[in-house]
Each structure stands twice: as structure tokens, then as C-alpha cells.
Amino acid sequence: MNSQQNEHPSVVVVTGASAGIGRSAAVEIARRGSGVIATYHSRPEGAEETVALIEELGGRAHALRLDVGDTATFPAFHDAVRDLLASEWGADSIDALVNNAGFGGGRSFEEMTEEAFDDYYRVLLRGPYFLTRSLLPLLAPGGAILSVSSSSVRPGDTEPGYSGYAGMKAGLITASRFLARELGERGIRVNTIAPGPTRTRLGGDAFEKYPEIIAPLAAKTVLGRIGEPEDIGRVIAFLVSPEAAWITGQDIQVSGGYAL
Template sequence: MSEQRDEKSVVVVTGASAGIGRGAAVEIAARGSGVVVTYNSRPAGAEETVATIRAAGGSAVALPLDVGRSETFPEFRAALSSVLESEWGTQRVQALVNNAGFGGGVAFEEMTEDAFDRYYRVLLRGPYFLTQTLLPLLADGGAVLMTSSSSARPGDTEPGYSGYAAMKGALVVATRFLAKELSHRSIRVNSISPGPTRTRLGDDAFERFPAIIEGLAAKTALGRIGEPEDIGRVIAFLVSDDAAWITGEDLQVSGGYAL
């Protein structure tokens, strides 16, 4: 009789070439899961994430994915299925972390339909339909995590972010409904809303304009901006069995920003 191999827990983290996605991927791997790291324009960053995980004894693979192009999702699912089998001997994903996105504001007076549509494609339509596409691979009892933003909550209303925040707010609403619709498979769906976090978003705004950090830290109850690891640890918890009794929630992960 051949020896039966235990299935490895594998988590997909989109947009994990840097920032919050990398922080989440590293923390998830540290808990023992394999990680599929997706990237769009930064393959070197994704390979750096993979190398960091492997150096710590974990397992990870990088795959390309443009979340703004939903027509490519079936092709991504096929590539993911192949990697799951070849790397981990499984056809199941334990969790999907919809993190990929972009930042930067556009004043309402200057908003164009093209700019608004890009927010929609990447920040809302992308994670919504990627979840649908990967649903056949998602294990019963698994988890989906959406990365929203504190800008979608009352109190964090900065000029120029109406389009961005509208999509992030819609993602929170979709999260609650998906938690209900997928509950028959015991799949948990939650979102998090990070505050200002040191990432590459906004064309490396924190690197180019370090003076803005002091003002943001002053608006944060805990007196500093977030680091990717701060958010990554919460994501790793929410997609783990430790959070098995949490679904349909949006968790503010911001150190008390704009309280």
C-alpha cells in the first residue's frame, strides 16, 4: 500500500512583492503554510519575498497576476493548480488574501472616467472575481481576506480619495455578503482596514516625502505609522484556524489612526 501524504496548507497572497503583501506572506509562512506570492510589475520583488520565506525554512512560489485584468483569471487558476500539485502535492488552497492594489489620490474635480474605472477594476472587481474564479480550489473551512483601508471609515476623510475610498468601502460591504453566501462551506470572509502604513504605494511616497510621516503619526493614537509586519501578523491570524470563529468582520488595523 502506498504511503498517503498529508496535504500541505497553502495560502495565496496577491500583491506580495513588497509592503503589506510581503509582510503577510512572511508571517503566514512562519505559521507553517506554503505561500503563493503573486506580482504584477515587480517580479524581482516577488522573488525577494520568496527568498525571505525560504531562508527562514518556509516554502513559497511566485506567480504573475494582474488583478485589473479579470479575463486572465482562468489562466491564473490553471497555473496555480499546476504549482499546487508540483510544489505541495495538493489541489486545494486554504486561504486567499486579496491584497494587490495601488494608492494615490485624485481630486474630485480632476477625476476622469478612466481613472475611476482603474480604481474599480483593481480594487473592487479584481478581488471580487478572483475570489469567484478560485472558489473551486478553496478548501471547505478555508478563509478569504480582503485588504480594505481606513479611508473607507468615518474619521479618515482626506480630500482626493473619494474614488479610492469608495472602492475600498464597497469591498467591505462585499465581504459581509460573501461571508454569508460562502458560510455553507464554512469559508470565512473578513476584511481589514489598515491606516497609513510604510509601503511602496503612492510611488514610494514615504521615501520621497518623509516629512509627511510626522503628521500621520500625530494623528495615530499609538504615535507612529504602521509597518508591513504590523498588518501582516493580523492577516496571518485571520486566515489561520486561530480565527475560526470570526467571519463577516472588518477589522481596523491602524494603531488608532483618526480616532
């Protein structure tokens, strides 16, 4: 049944939904019948493309700007989400939050500066942590929180230059596991997923600019290719759906067997 016809519409917030994994997650979530609030930072045109794709499926979506690295903006974002829920869906809660917004890693330890380290922290750890807290009053009992981690955290995928990036993603995984315990009393599930190398715009469109890096990454992947955004988006859509109602506190590898 289309969520627009339900007495209590299902709506999901997906951050960083203007391209890549976030866009794919938003579309797959909408394909399952939920409304989507798709956030963007600097590419409103990308978010509107995501909204258009969802509308082509017969779904409903709206774009909102969000700087996940600026926690001072979160109260206003909470109010914008609350108002949009009421005006567009006649709802007062969201069913899930997908913390996807971020940026790629790749800075050696010797080149790491405090400013760069703080950027990793603000966007990859502090941002999703406090955005979750800000939107928690809007999250329905029995809802879901899904944050995107990284395969770079697991043993075997320790490429040079990712200590700052992977450190924050490891913190996000640990915090999410503890939140699963703390929010479980409300029936809220909290999980993370860890994509491997995936064809997205991260890293300055690295896969587009440097296609020669694809074959070595595919060679390290059991299934013989790099990931596509749709590979990750389908898993996100599943994990925030009622079908995954018995999964919480997990970091799930979605990497095609990268670095096994």
C-alpha cells in the same frame, strides 16, 4: 508542525506580495507553517525576494504573475495555481486567499476622470471580487478569504482626494460581508482588514520621497507612529489561520487608532 510534512499541506495565495504589506503577510503566513503562492504584477524580482525570505525561514513559496486588473487572465491564473499545487505540494486546494494587490488613492473629485475611476474599479473592487470567484473551486471547505480594505472608509478619516479610492474599498467591505453570509455554508470565512497610513511603496514610495508627511500622520494616530508592513502582515496571518476560526464578516481596523 511544518506544513511541508503534513499529509494535507496548507497553501495560501497572497496577491501583491512583491513588497510592503503583501510581502509581510506572505512571510508571516509561512512562519506559521503554510506554503505560499506569492503573486506580483510588474516586479518579479520583488516576488523572488519574498520567496527567498520564506525559504530562509525553512518554508516553501513560489511566485506567479497576476494582473488583478485584468479579469480575462483569471482562468489561466486558476490553472497555474492548480498545477503548482499539484507539482510542488501534492495538493489540490488552497486554504486561504489574501486579496492585497492594489494601488494608492489620491485624486481630487474635480480631477477625477472616467478612466481613472475605472482603474480604481478594475483593481480595487472588480479584480478581487472576481479573482475570489475564480479561485473558489480551489478553496478548501473551512478556508478563509481576507481582503485588504482601508481606514479611509471609516468616519473621521475623510481626507480630500480619496472619494474614488475609498468608494471602491467601501464596496469591497460590503461585498465581503455578503460573501461571508453566502459562503458560510461551506465553512469559509470572509473578512477584510483596514490599515491606516502604513510605510509601503504605494503612492510612488511617498513616505521615502516625502518624509515630512510622516509626523502629521503619526500625530493623528493614537499610538503615535505610522504603521509598518509587519503590523499588518501579522494580523493577516492570524485571520487566515485556524486560530481565527470564529471570525467572519468583519472589517477589522489595523491602524494604531488612526483618526479616532
